[in-house]
Amino acid sequence: MKPLELLQELRRRDRVFPFIDEAPPPHPRLDTRHGPILYVEGITKSFDGFKALDDLTLYVGDGELRCLIGPNGAGKTTLMDVITGKTQPDTGHAWFGQRLNLLRMNEHDIAQAGIGRKFQKPTVYENLTVHENLELAMHAHRGLMTSLFWRLDGEQRDRVDEILELIGLKEEGHRAAGLLSHGQKQWLEVGSLLMQNPRLLLVDEPVAGMTPAETEATAELLVSLAGKHSVVVVEHDMEFVRSIARTVTVLHQGSVLAEGTMDQVQNDPKVREVYLGEEA
Numbered sequence: 001m002k003p004l005e006l007l008q009e010l011r012r013r014d015r016v017f018p019f020i021d022e023a024p025p026p027h028p029r030l031d032t033r034h035g036p037i038l039y040v041e042g043i044t045k046s047f048d049g050f051k052a053l054d055d056l057t058l059y060v061g062d063g064e065l066r067c068l069i070g071p072n073g074a075g076k077t078t079l080m081d082v083i084t085g086k087t088q089p090d091t092g093h094a095w096f097g098q099r100l101n102l103l104r105m106n107e108h109d110i111a112q113a114g115i116g117r118k119f120q121k122p123t124v125y126e127n128l129t130v131h132e133n134l135e136l137a138m139h140a141h142r143g144l145m146t147s148l149f150w151r152l153d154g155e156q157r158d159r160v161d162e163i164l165e166l167i168g169l170k171e172e173g174h175r176a177a178g179l180l181s182h183g184q185k186q187w188l189e190v191g192s193l194l195m196q197n198p199r200l201l202l203v204d205e206p207v208a209g210m211t212p213a214e215t216e217a218t219a220e221l222l223v224s225l226a227g228k229h230s231v232v233v234v235e236h237d238m239e240f241v242r243s244i245a246r247t248v249t250v251l252h253q254g255s256v257l258a259e260g261t262m263d264q265v266q267n268d269p270k271v272r273e274v275y276l277g278e279e280a
């Protein structure tokens with residue numbers, strides 16, 4: 001690195017964690033001693049010259065429930081794609097804890113390391129029961145047929161029951177997943193992710209298409225996951241975000257526009273201008 005570049009690099013004020021430039025140790029394990037579970041620094045991703053992410057820096061604390069909002073095209077999905085290894089950025093760093101360099105891992109390894117992603121559209125096995133869906137998720141790495149004939153031990157049965165209770169589907173365990181309501185399918189999918197015990201859950205628009213009662217139950221579920229898991233929720237429904245959010249990050253044109261409590265970001269003139277077209 002040339003002396004000028006080195007000086008510029010050292011002067012970056014958004015660079016808080018110096019270990020980010022270090023090579024990973026030979027046997028990386030998730031390490032959150034410094035607090036954050038997710039470090040995203042200076043990420044840029046262009047598509048045909050258009051910057052979907054533009055020098056984006058974001059940290060998520062271990063056990064935190066973070067909401068990510070922003071107008072259409074702000075870069076939310078692209079950010080999730082980078083974190084989960086679906087998209088390789090042009091520049092920047094992305095670390096899971098302080099030892100796992102996400103940009104050197106593929107999608108499968110990232111999932112194995114403990115990052116689970118829930119897409120907007122629920123993808124459950126409609127012809128299997130709720131219980132079987134969760135069993136399958138527990139043995140996902142074994143393949144469909146092996147998983148279906150795999151006998152659960154007592155501890156694993158307890159785990160399925162625990163998740164059924166958590167996602168509010170205890171009474172539905174023996175129903176075909178295809179018969180569940182839209183909201184219940186979403187919870188089942190969250191439950192399937194939880195069977196793999198992820199440390200970080202990325203959840204895309206969880207309440208789209210839900211009834212008010214389902215939305216409320218989803219808020220309770222996500223809030224109850226925080227602490228044990230870290231959760232990043234991408235959502236357009238502001239009322240829902242307000243009901244669950246501790247810290248909200250607002251993305252705009254591929255960068256962080258504002259971060260703080262819901263009140264802080266809603267009263268931020270920059271945010272108001274972007275959302276409401278108001279003069280700052």
Ligand SMILES: Nc1ncnc2c1ncn2[C@@H]1O[C@H](COP(=O)(O)OP(=O)(O)OP(=O)(O)O)[C@@H](O)[C@H]1O
Nearest residue numbers: 047048051052070071072073074075076077078079
């Ligand atoms: N594969 C791609 N090729 C070209 N452009 C892309 C690609 N993926 C994303 N973009 C563009 O990057 C920008 C950011 O898109 P992204 O989907 O990340 O935004 P978003 O915040 O998730 O939006 P929404 O809330 O509508 O889902 C958009 O202008 C989009 O058109």
